[in-house]
Amino acid sequence: MAQQAEVLVAAPRPRVNLRVLRRWRRYPLASAAAVVIVLFLLIAIFAPLLAPYDPAATDGVNRLQSPSWDHPFGTDSLGRDVLSREIHGARVSLQVAVLAVVVAAGIGVPFGLISGYFGGIVDALVMRVTDAVIAFPSLVLALTLVLVLEPSVSTLMIALGIGAAPSYARLVRSQVLSLKHMEYVTAARSIGAGHARIICLHLWPATIPSVIVAGSLTMGTAILAEAALSFLGVGVRPPTPTWGGMLNEAFTQIYVAPFLSFFPGLAIFIVTLSFNLLGDGIRDILDPRLRTAEGA
Amino acid sequence: MTSYVIRRILQMPVVALLVTFSLFVVMHALPGDPIYAMIGESESTLDEETIDRLREDLGLNDPIVVQYFNWMGDVLRGDLGRSFRDRADISQQIIDRIPTTLQLAVLSLAVAVCIGVPAGTIAAVKRNSLIDVGVTLFAMFGIAVPNFWFSMLLIWLFVITLDWLPASGFVGIWEDPVAAMKHMAMPVTALGLTLSGSIMRYTRSSVLEVLNQDYIRTARAKGLAETSVIVRHALRNSLLPVVTIIGLQLGNLLAGSVIIETMFAIPGLGRMAITAIRGRDYPSLQGVVLLFTMVVLIVNLITDMSYALLDPRVRYSYGATS
Numbered sequence: 039m040a041q042q043a044e045v046l047v048a049a050p051r052p053r054v055n056l057r058v059l060r061r062w063r064r065y066p067l068a069s070a071a072a073v074v075i076v077l078f079l080l081i082a083i084f085a086p087l088l089a090p091y092d093p094a095a096t097d098g099v100n101r102l103q104s105p106s107w108d109h110p111f112g113t114d115s116l117g118r119d120v121l122s123r124e125i126h127g128a129r130v131s132l133q134v135a136v137l138a139v140v141v142a143a144g145i146g147v148p149f150g151l152i153s154g155y156f157g158g159i160v161d162a163l164v165m166r167v168t169d170a171v172i173a174f175p176s177l178v179l180a181l182t183l184v185l186v187l188e189p190s191v192s193t194l195m196i197a198l199g200i201g202a203a204p205s206y207a208r209l210v211r212s213q214v215l216s217l218k219h220m221e222y223v224t225a226a227r228s229i230g231a232g233h234a235r236i237i238c239l240h241l242w243p244a245t246i247p248s249v250i251v252a253g254s255l256t257m258g259t260a261i262l263a264e265a266a267l268s269f270l271g272v273g274v275r276p277p278t279p280t281w282g283g284m285l286n287e288a289f290t291q292i293y294v295a296p297f298l299s300f301f302p303g304l305a306i307f308i309v310t311l312s313f314n315l316l317g318d319g320i321r322d323i324l325d326p327r328l329r330t331a332e333g334a
Numbered sequence: 335m336t337s338y339v340i341r342r343i344l345q346m347p348v349v350a351l352l353v354t355f356s357l358f359v360v361m362h363a364l365p366g367d368p369i370y371a372m373i374g375e376s377e378s379t380l381d382e383e384t385i386d387r388l389r390e391d392l393g394l395n396d397p398i399v400v401q402y403f404n405w406m407g408d409v410l411r412g413d414l415g416r417s418f419r420d421r422a423d424i425s426q427q428i429i430d431r432i433p434t435t436l437q438l439a440v441l442s443l444a445v446a447v448c449i450g451v452p453a454g455t456i457a458a459v460k461r462n463s464l465i466d467v468g469v470t471l472f473a474m475f476g477i478a479v480p481n482f483w484f485s486m487l488l489i490w491l492f493v494i495t496l497d498w499l500p501a502s503g504f505v506g507i508w509e510d511p512v513a514a515m516k517h518m519a520m521p522v523t524a525l526g527l528t529l530s531g532s533i534m535r536y537t538r539s540s541v542l543e544v545l546n547q548d549y550i551r552t553a554r555a556k557g558l559a560e561t562s563v564i565v566r567h568a569l570r571n572s573l574l575p576v577v578t579i580i581g582l583q584l585g586n587l588l589a590g591s592v593i594i595e596t597m598f599a600i601p602g603l604g605r606m607a608i609t610a611i612r613g614r615d616y617p618s619l620q621g622v623v624l625l626f627t628m629v630v631l632i633v634n635l636i637t638d639m640s641y642a643l644l645d646p647r648v649r650y651s652y653g654a655t656s
Contacts, residue, residue, distance in 0.1 A: 178623055
């Protein structure tokens, strides 16, 4: 009997096979995006070494300078070097983005697993809570939370993470709903696997690929949202250089020094674009059905 | 179907209660004493006794649950209370501002749909062509570009360099259509661009999926003209998910209006929310957020129901899973 069950467990089951990522050559856009992201990560990590000036050093003489050899991106209204501030700004943006995804997945995935697996009243309750969170326009939710918790990197990551968590819960739940009736799960249950074992060993791993894809896309939105909040003046506090905060300052100087807004905005755009392209690329690589449909 | 609709409608108050209560608790956890926000911190010449009486009058000393039910009772009677800042009637303020935000939202959505749906369809039909690549790139641009940065680029081009458009302000479309269009051009472009990007992408993938269906092959095999196949068979069936996406984009549209209205000095609900946040004006912020969330909830409900109405499979799967 036990042997028979072993055979059943060996039935085909969705596995996480990250080796498929070796097919990256067929996805030049996603590969390029990955390179850009790694580049920005390196910039963020080595910011103090790379920045030509101290991002906080003011210079009363060279205020609002147009881009030049000394200051490739120009200087702001306090004479601070825009390039140096932008290099340091990468830290906040990427930190918030990565941590927001960790928070979102950390909350959303367990709830999605439990909700989908157990169904019934637990499911109904979790789904109503996700409905409620989703009903808040994300920016308003983030705004309110940031106000309560004082603006900082950790507040932003919590605010954006909580806002994104329901979509992870829903994503994972919908997958679990179809997975839990598959043969390998029934087989596992028939040899006496408990709920926790089934959820952790059999269901959770199967949802990882889609969570990775969602994570990459969320990082894109988180960077946009962090920038928007800092732009509205309710994000990370001003002395810390952030791309959104730089745009806020640039907006007040737009008639005097329109070039100020160009590079910080471009950085936000490039990083967001890269995370989106990477997410799309990973999805195409991991989902064979889409691959054949696209004929790539 | 009836039971599905009834169930969905019955869920609404539960979600609404969750939303409003958490909103209420969060608002009251805000740092800073609203009394001082109201009278102005510099003018704290008022003695303790007066402040206490004010607090009592405003009901700020009651337990939070009592405050919540008082507020909820007033809301159900259509009274959102008075602004802490200028004692203005919030319900009236919101009603006055709805047409403004509506004008911005409807125009942006119209632009987004008029660009997004045709472009997405063409991209799907001419898959892997230059047009497809162009549309995909445009869509990615729309999704990834921060709308406040894009607005600044627009201001730089059309206001500073070309001097064609007014930098900010608002004119109602019924008062002076030409001036309204001039004022709306940049905000609508900035807000519509992001939306059109997502609509384009969803239309493209949805049409692509339908084009692979057997009935499309049948339609072609029986000799229908390609235009007829695309418009009458493919597009019709692929628009359903697109409608859903448009419904779900509403939250983004409202969030976008907060930024865009602030940038272009448009006196709508988004700007009211920001002003309320900056001034710690709980009742006003509560009113706006309440309206936003209720609109999103109702639109989600309508979207879900239209989906179920049009696609029997959704009804079936809902019944099977819950």
